Amino acid sequence: MTDADALFAPLAADAVPAVSRLAARCLAADGGLPLAAGEGFTARRYAAEGGLAIGAYDPDGTLVAAAAIRPTGGTVTGTALVDPAARGRGLGVAALDWCLGGADVMETESLTDGAAALFADRGLTMSFAEDVMRHDLKEIPDVPLPAGVRLAGWAPDTVSRFHAAYRAAFAERPGFPDWDQEQWTGWLVDDDFRPPWSLLAVDASGADLGFVVCGDGWLVQVGTTPAARGRGVGAALTTAALRAAAADGASEMLLDVNVDNPVAADLYRRLGFTVLGRRARFTRPASAR
Ligand SMILES: CC(C)(COP(=O)(O)OP(=O)(O)OC[C@H]1O[C@@H](n2cnc3c(N)ncnc32)[C@H](O)[C@@H]1OP(=O)(O)O)[C@@H](O)C(=O)NCCC(=O)NCCS
Structure with missing residues (x-):
């Protein structure tokens, strides 16, 4: 026994x-x-x-x-x-x-x-x-957009640009599945998907620098193209998404971050996320x- x-x-x-x-x-x-x-x-x-x-x-x-x-x-x-x-x-x-x-x-x-x-x-x-991280949306830091950068929303005519930004940002991540647009949107877009909290960062020349996509209570993905990193684009996209969620009445935002991604985890911590487990x-x- x-x-x-x-x-x-x-x-x-x-x-x-x-x-x-x-x-x-x-x-x-x-x-x-x-x-x-x-x-x-x-x-x-x-x-x-x-x-x-x-x-x-x-x-x-x-x-x-x-x-x-x-x-x-x-x-x-x-x-x-x-x-x-x-x-x-x-x-x-x-x-x-x-x-x-x-x-x-x-x-x-x-x-x-x-x-x-x-x-x-x-x-x-x-x-x-x-790690599962949580932001209570009580104090969202004021992160200005880098000079010349503006935000664009999720719309039928920007979906392909979101997908291109996702591919550029995540290509070097271990296990990157390289989904085409249909696979990626099929995975992302369900009843919980929140287009108004999903944003694209665009520079003065019209080039896309990064994106954030959210579901109800979830920051699903944020990424910036390799050339645009370290300029505050990731921080600005993340806080803009948190603000949009808070403005719509959300009381928290959760996300998952792989333990092999300390740059992203540090960014989230700096913006007020804490580890739940x-x-x-x-x-x-x-x-x-
Ligand atoms: C995580 C990620 C979104 C950060 O985007 P970013 O635009 O570089 O973010 P920020 O510039 O706002 O902050 C990045 C921090 O990284 C560091 N950094 C500085 N230079 C950097 C560079 N050239 N490249 C990367 N990180 C740099 C700094 O710590 C910086 O913080 P600081 O503002 O105190 O200097 C980006 O690295 C990325 O797209 N990674 C691949 C996709 C990914 O892993 N997404 C997260 C999944 S959970």
Whole structure:
């Protein structure tokens, strides 16, 4: 019998609301994206088709830990939650080892030092990490547009220019997918997309220097062309988007920034964003599978 057999039992599909409450307690302690405690989010992980899930309950019936594995494309991904009040009892180790019985990738929405140490101990390496940052829109710094630069809005006749600015700005980012305009707008434009908060920076000669695109409560992407960097265009675009969102009644703006992008993270911090938490994926080396 493994530790998990002693501590955990299979989790019923109707336990999703309890998993969401557990996720909310973890997010309150560890930080991270509030959305990760939503029932849709937890259902996709803890009640996934073709997946398995286990839970540990305290005598009073509170779900104090949960773990799940699910097929994700060509791999199997595991995830686990341990109530902040129930840590130090071996639940995390047992949950991780149960997950690693089937999964090669572990994902977390709020990485803690303890979890990182545990993943390292089991030979997993971090394959992806991004910080979730938040701006409360209370004090948006006054960042003037660089001399001669003006802003243009998202409109049918500027979409192709936004796309060209996206390609120029993100081309050097690791994993850049080089989407064509249809793929990019297909990914970007949904019910939450906010055209009035999405802007293009244009210089006096009419050349586009950068862009920002936003969804409801989200700064989705900001980028400047390599030649235009370090002149305050990124800061001006970001603050202009925050101001547009605030003027429309938004109370916060969130964004994700990869931990391999310190220039962008510094810029956001300087403009008043704070880190809510870190999302991460850890992968088992192929040699250990
Ligand atoms: C992150 C990014 C948008 C910043 O745009 P930017 O127009 O250079 O931003 P700013 O000029 O307002 O500020 C950049 C900061 O980078 C530094 N910087 C200075 N010179 C720089 C240069 N030549 N190139 C890049 N950064 C420079 C400075 O710290 C500067 O801050 P400062 O105003 O205190 O000097 C831009 O680097 C970019 O498009 N990167 C690729 C796409 C990307 O990663 N987007 C963010 C995804 S989350």
